Amino acid sequence: MSASGFVDRLAVASTISLGRARVPVDCVGTANIWIDEDFTPRTLRIAQEIVVKALCGTAPGDLELAFFDYSLRGVAAPFSSLSEAHLLRTLLTERDLTDYIASLKRHIQGVRNVMQGREESLVSFRRVTGRAVESYRLVVICADMYLLDDRTKEDLSILLSAGPGAGVSFLIVSPSDAEFDFLKNRCVAVDPRALDPEVSAEFIVDACEELLRRVDSRAADPVLFSDVEDLGRMWYADSTDGVTFSVGRFGLDTVRITMGSNKEQRHNALVTGAVGQGKSNLIAVIVHSLCQRYSPLELELYLLDFKEGVTLQAYSNVDHEEYLPHARALGLEADVDFGIAVLNHLFAVYERRMRLFKRSGVQNLKQYREKTGEVVSRIVVVIDEFQMMLEEKGTAKEVVELLSRSTRLFRAAGIHFILASQTIASGVYLSKDSDIFAQTPIRLAHRNSVRESEATLGMGNTAAADLRMGEAIVNLDYGAVASNRKVQVAWADDALLARLRRSWWDQAKSEFAAPSVFDGSRAVRLVDAVDALRPLRGKRPQLLLGKTISVDDAPLLVDFADEPGRNLAVFGAGEDRLEAEDGLSNAAIGMVEAAVISLAWGNELGNAEFVVCDLCDHDTSRRNHVTGISHVVESLGLAVQTLDAGAFLDRVRELYAELPSRSEESDRVYLVCLCMEKAGSLPPEVGRLAKDGPARGVHFITWWQKASSFDGRDGMGLDGARYFDAKVLLRLDETETRHLLGPFVSWGGRRNRALVSDSVFGSEPATVIPYLPLDARGCEGILSGLV
Numbered sequence: 001m002s003a004s005g006f007v008d009r010l011a012v013a014s015t016i017s018l019g020r021a022r023v024p025v026d027c028v029g030t031a032n033i034w035i036d037e038d039f040t041p042r043t044l045r046i047a048q049e050i051v052v053k054a055l056c057g058t059a060p061g062d063l064e065l066a067f068f069d070y071s072l073r074g075v076a077a078p079f080s081s082l083s084e085a086h087l088l089r090t091l092l093t094e095r096d097l098t099d100y101i102a103s104l105k106r107h108i109q110g111v112r113n114v115m116q117g118r119e120e121s122l123v124s125f126r127r128v129t130g131r132a133v134e135s136y137r138l139v140v141i142c143a144d145m146y147l148l149d150d151r152t153k154e155d156l157s158i159l160l161s162a163g164p165g166a167g168v169s170f171l172i173v174s175p176s177d178a179e180f181d182f183l184k185n186r187c188v189a190v191d192p193r194a195l196d197p198e199v200s201a202e203f204i205v206d207a208c209e210e211l212l213r214r215v216d217s218r219a220a221d222p223v224l225f226s227d228v229e230d231l232g233r234m235w236y237a238d239s240t241d242g243v244t245f246s247v248g249r250f251g252l253d254t255v256r257i258t259m260g261s262n263k264e265q266r267h268n269a270l271v272t273g274a275v276g277q278g279k280s281n282l283i284a285v286i287v288h289s290l291c292q293r294y295s296p297l298e299l300e301l302y303l304l305d306f307k308e309g310v311t312l313q314a315y316s317n318v319d320h321e322e323y324l325p326h327a328r329a330l331g332l333e334a335d336v337d338f339g340i341a342v343l344n345h346l347f348a349v350y351e352r353r354m355r356l357f358k359r360s361g362v363q364n365l366k367q368y369r370e371k372t373g374e375v376v377s378r379i380v381v382v383i384d385e386f387q388m389m390l391e392e393k394g395t396a397k398e399v400v401e402l403l404s405r406s407t408r409l410f411r412a413a414g415i416h417f418i419l420a421s422q423t424i425a426s427g428v429y430l431s432k433d434s435d436i437f438a439q440t441p442i443r444l445a446h447r448n449s450v451r452e453s454e455a456t457l458g459m460g461n462t463a464a465a466d467l468r469m470g471e472a473i474v475n476l477d478y479g480a481v482a483s484n485r486k487v488q489v490a491w492a493d494d495a496l497l498a499r500l501r502r503s504w505w506d507q508a509k510s511e512f513a514a515p516s517v518f519d520g521s522r523a524v525r526l527v528d529a530v531d532a533l534r535p536l537r538g539k540r541p542q543l544l545l546g547k548t549i550s551v552d553d554a555p556l557l558v559d560f561a562d563e564p565g566r567n568l569a570v571f572g573a574g575e576d577r578l579e580a581e582d583g584l585s586n587a588a589i590g591m592v593e594a595a596v597i598s599l600a601w602g603n604e605l606g607n608a609e610f611v612v613c614d615l616c617d618h619d620t621s622r623r624n625h626v627t628g629i630s631h632v633v634e635s636l637g638l639a640v641q642t643l644d645a646g647a648f649l650d651r652v653r654e655l656y657a658e659l660p661s662r663s664e665e666s667d668r669v670y671l672v673c674l675c676m677e678k679a680g681s682l683p684p685e686v687g688r689l690a691k692d693g694p695a696r697g698v699h700f701i702t703w704w705q706k707a708s709s710f711d712g713r714d715g716m717g718l719d720g721a722r723y724f725d726a727k728v729l730l731r732l733d734e735t736e737t738r739h740l741l742g743p744f745v746s747w748g749g750r751r752n753r754a755l756v757s758d759s760v761f762g763s764e765p766a767t768v769i770p771y772l773p774l775d776a777r778g779c780e781g782i783l784s785g786l787v
């Protein structure tokens with residue numbers, strides 16, 4: 001026999017041949033084997049031969065081994081490599097054995113439920129159905145039965161009877177004694193002295209390695225998406241009383257789950273699983289199953305992914321034309337701010353819907369649809385790695401409150417959550433302070449640690465620890481053990497799902513717009529905000545200061561009319577390693593440019609002048625194409641004066657002296673200075689102009705790399721600094737932030753983020769994504785987009 005003699009996907013070593021004489025012996029899924037222990041090497045070798053032949057005769061990955069080697073015979077040693085693929089489990093203590101026996105009882109029960117009495121044994125069930133349902137187990141016990149306690153022996157006797165039919169066989173190596181005949185009688189006896197062992201330890205090690213290779217390359221006889229979802233018809237379902245999706249197979253049955261039905265009252269779901277156990281696959285199956293059944297009119301999706309990943313990218317129209325028409329918002333590499341923005345957005349949807357329902361005298365979506373005949377969609381919100389929303393101490397409590405409230409209230413408005421996570425066991429906030437779990441009866445648990453299994457399903461429900469990749473415990477009853485179903489999740493074949501998405505898009509693109517896409521790590525360009533700039537033409541002056549973190553991608557606008565305090569200061573190092581062609585790009589320069597261009601474009605009358613002083617080092621100016629600002633402003637028909645530090649300060653003095661003579665007819669003047677701390681000691685006129693200038697049409701737009709210079713003795717002075725109502729904070733430490741914005745604002749600076757505060761018009765400082773500085777192409781893009 002060769003180590004590569006593995007067989008087809010339904011094969012099972014129900015009979016093996018032992019020793020050189022090839023004596024046939026019933027084995028996996030058929031019988032148990034008893035060997036009288038005499039502590040000779042031959043006995044050990046025969047025991048190992050039984051195990052390796054059971055492995056080689058069964059489809060790779062379909063036989064799991066458990067060893068309880070109380071006699072310390074080393075029976076498991078040559079098989080040890082199998083533990084990495086979870087195909088081998090070592091039971092060290094009698095307590096381990098007892099726990100394992102308890103889990104075997106549940107397993108056997110589960111297999112019986114799958115077979116539903118249709119066949120006598122798992123072997124025949126698989127043969128008749130042609131499906132690799134469940135898996136086989138071989139439990140090797142090397143122990144003197146005399147040493148095991150009576151309770152264990154009683155349990156063993158039950159399992160020896162019930163096990164083989166459910167695919168669980170035992171190999172017992174124990175000294176014989178008439179006292180144990182009640183066990184031995186349930187086994188086939190093998191006498192090693194009558195056999196000449198055929199396999200060596202090397203053979204076993206090789207066979208295990210070959211087995212591991214085959215388990216890796218085998219697609220585990222996946223349940224196909226087309227096995228569980230009818231692909232012959234689409235958008236046939238109605239979401240009035242909830243939405244139904246398929247997840248996979250339980251034995252021969254397709255497992256479907258309904259969320260939101262008034263009858264079953266299951267409104268939210270929790271999905272867990274360790275890395276690589278199939279969570280992303282399951283989410284893809286759920287999303288595509290829903291989208292195949294319901295039209296975008298019946299179902300809307302909000303999909304948020306908190307980990308780095310590309311899954312959701314395929315559902316957006318970023319870098320390609322098509323998109324998932326059911327999706328309203330996609331959060332790729334979402335962050336806490338976006339998560340909060342989505343929940344707040346949904347809260348507004350909830351309130352709108354509830355007002356609508358109230359006007360019709362009904363209480364929920366189902367009643368509304370039934371009474372009025374009007375279609376209101378169900379909304380399903382999927383949040384992958386949702387626990388990451390709770391990782392920031394400053395916001396964790398707010399997020400838990402929002403999520404608790406959402407999962408509790410939104411059901412009436414037809415809004416349901418699917419929360420997915422690798423790890424929830426350590427989520428203090430989740431278990432103690434929230435009722436998120438109490439609102440989430442649907443639990444789908446992939447393989448995970450015992451602790452995570454219990455956290456998902458409930459104390460004592462460790463079933464998820466025994467799963468294989470692609471399997472999940474589906475429990476629709478808050479994790480109650482009796483409701484566990486071990487489901488083989490369907491496989492989300494990328495090519496098939498892409499074809500389905502294409503057909504949905506073809507059908508819906510004229511009616512349903514592309515989802516709004518938030519990608520927390522992606523830089524934003526002013527040229528992409530031309531649509532937001534356009535309406536500012538001829539209006540009251542406003543600054544465009546980045547993209548807000550919101551579902552509708554709105555830009556942040558700050559009023560900049562001729563009123564006291566309307567000056568802008570940007571603070572902190574602006575360098576960010578984002579998409580710049582030759583290294584760092586500068587967010588501070590990007591923000592100043594956005595401010596200047598929004599003012600220039602807004603000024604339809606052409607009565608403004610920009611005085612620009614660039615004190616950045618030469619390299620920064622060149623890399624960030626600072627001259628581009630002047631080019632765009634001039635192309636928009638406004639005057640630009642570019643001055644060095646001395647001339648700039650002279651111009652400030654001059655403007656201050658002229659203030660009393662300025663009238664409504666005077667041109668506005670915007671004093672733009674980059675790296676203002678480098679202007680050296682500022683004359684008092686700077687602070688005075690900051691105070692008195694804005695009301696008379698003279699405003700500062702400045703960037704301070706060193707925030708501490710701003711209101712120091714050489715800077716604006718405290719008096720002048722008080723008149724900068726609009727502030728943008730980039731990378732600053734907490735102390736500087738508090739100094740600028742007060743003790744209650746927390747901001748340490750984050751990559752690709754800015755904090756914008758408007759002490760007069762804005763209530764709370766807002767986090768935004770700052771714009772990249774304009775390059776030559778960007779300048780042309782803006783001009784051709786606007787003019």
Ligand SMILES: Nc1ncnc2c1ncn2[C@@H]1O[C@H](COP(=O)(O)OP(=O)(O)OP(=O)(O)O)[C@@H](O)[C@H]1O
Pocket residue numbers: 219220222223273274275276277278279280281282422469470471488489490491492
């Ligand atoms: N039900 C399944 N049937 C067949 N193959 C599956 C199944 N589920 C997952 N797989 C395969 O297993 C691999 C890991 O799955 P998946 O990416 O879904 O895991 P995950 O738990 O989401 O991992 P991560 O958390 O690292 O993203 C994938 O290659 C996937 O194709």
